[in-house]
Amino acid sequence: MRVYNFSAGPSMIFENVLAKASSEMLDYNNTGISVCEMSHRSAPYVAIVEETISLFRELLKIPQNYKVLLLQGGATMQFDAVPLNLMNKHKKADYVVTGNFAKKSASFAKHYGDVNIVANTFDKNNTYIPKLSELNFSNDVDYCHITSNNTIFGTRYTEFPTTLAPLVCDMSSDILSRNIDISKFGLIYAGAQKNIGPAGLTVVIIREDLIGNALEICPTMLDYKTQADENSLYNTPSCYPIYMAMLTLRHLKELGGLSEVEKHNNTKANLLYDFIDNSSFYTNNVESEYRSIMNVPFTTSSKELDELFVKESSKNRIASIKGHKLVGGMRASIYNAMPIEGIYHLVEFMKKFELENK
Numbered sequence: 285m286r287v288y289n290f291s292a293g294p295s296m297i298f299e300n301v302l303a304k305a306s307s308e309m310l311d312y313n314n315t316g317i318s319v320c321e322m323s324h325r326s327a328p329y330v331a332i333v334e335e336t337i338s339l340f341r342e343l344l345k346i347p348q349n350y351k352v353l354l355l356q357g358g359a360t361m362q363f364d365a366v367p368l369n370l371m372n373k374h375k376k377a378d379y380v381v382t383g384n385f386a387k388k389s390a391s392f393a394k395h396y397g398d399v400n401i402v403a404n405t406f407d408k409n410n411t412y413i414p415k416l417s418e419l420n421f422s423n424d425v426d427y428c429h430i431t432s433n434n435t436i437f438g439t440r441y442t443e444f445p446t447t448l449a450p451l452v453c454d455m456s457s458d459i460l461s462r463n464i465d466i467s468k469f470g471l472i473y474a475g476a477q478k479n480i481g482p483a484g485l486t487v488v489i490i491r492e493d494l495i496g497n498a499l500e501i502c503p504t505m506l507d508y509k510t511q512a513d514e515n516s517l518y519n520t521p522s523c524y525p526i527y528m529a530m531l532t533l534r535h536l537k538e539l540g541g542l543s544e545v546e547k548h549n550n551t552k553a554n555l556l557y558d559f560i561d562n563s564s565f566y567t568n569n570v571e572s573e574y575r576s577i578m579n580v581p582f583t584t585s586s587k588e589l590d591e592l593f594v595k596e597s598s599k600n601r602i603a604s605i606k607g608h609k610l611v612g613g614m615r616a617s618i619y620n621a622m623p624i625e626g627i628y629h630l631v632e633f634m635k636k637f638e639l640e641n642k
């Protein structure tokens with residue numbers, strides 16, 4: 285029996301996407317072979333890459349002067365690739381540190397130049413996002429880096445800053461969850477394993493003028509120009525995850541695009557936050573205006589009860605709800621593919637657990 289999977293990533297994939305992939309596993313589109321066995325230079329596979337890129341463009345309304353790159357190495361590889369490609373003039377970048385991944389990305393960048401920490405929210409264990417008006421970005425930097433959604437701490441930007449230098453954003457845990465104005469950004473990157481598909485694919489959306497000026501020390505495979513010139517097929521790509529991403533993107537389009545997806549995500553998140561806020565048993569410490577609609581951390585009154593919650597929930601069709609060790613308690617990751625029934629199911633379990641353990 286399938287369960288509701290609240291994992292932070294790899295995480296739920298739409299059931300009909302899994303079913304479609306399963307139905308095509310042995311014979312993709314009358315080719316007589318599986319996508320897993322297919323040459324990445326073959327016409328049917330090149331068509332998969334092209335459709336995937338074109339669906340990204342359509343759903344995210346990506347302007348013409350941007351390239352979509354389908355890469356590997358995870359978002360973590362981008363922590364190096366971004367400075368290696370962009371820290372080319374001032375040798376300096378601004379970073380806003382709003383969580384662990386943001387901190388990590390800034391620490392990687394220090395290998396290549398000066399990193400200016402514009403703000404750091406560890407003072408309150410990353411329970412907020414700094415006010416945009418208080419973020420003093422520099423003018424003499426090569427780029428400014430932010431993390432749109434903080435997977436571990438459950439915060440997100442509700443609006444994005446306007447910066448003089450190109451704005452770079454790690455969008456790993458909320459890409460495709462809401463409408464955004466791509467033209468505000470110079471570069472966006474995201475690992476696939478939350479809202480796009482299985483792990484193994486990393487998407488980079490980059491303004492064309494930022495391609496082609498990598499540092500001399502930049503390895504060929506980390507230079508965006510390498511893949512941009514070859515339509516992401518310079519070498520063997522993550523073939524199967526790209527195909528699964530295509531199926532997911534087709535499904536998002538069928539759902540009505542990102543405006544519909546965003547509405548649905550807001551409804552799901554509000555249901556859960558309203559329940560937590562009206563309960564004296566559960567707590568979420570994030571400042572309400574910065575609460576993520578993708579990752580919802582919460583605790584009970586004690587560590588022991590939290591542990592019991594995780595244990596009991598796993599017997600009730602709820603998987604991977606244990607919180608990250610930096611926050612403790614529980615974390616419900618409710619990405620695009622989590623159906624609203626999963627939230628109803630979780631809330632019912634939370635009510636029952638409260639009654640039994642108050």
Ligand SMILES: Cc1ncc(COP(=O)(O)O)c(C=O)c1O
Binds near residue numbers: 359
């Ligand atoms: C916001 C964010 N950035 C970066 C990462 C690291 O991604 P990867 O494991 O794909 O390198 C994660 C993973 O959860 C994340 O949530």
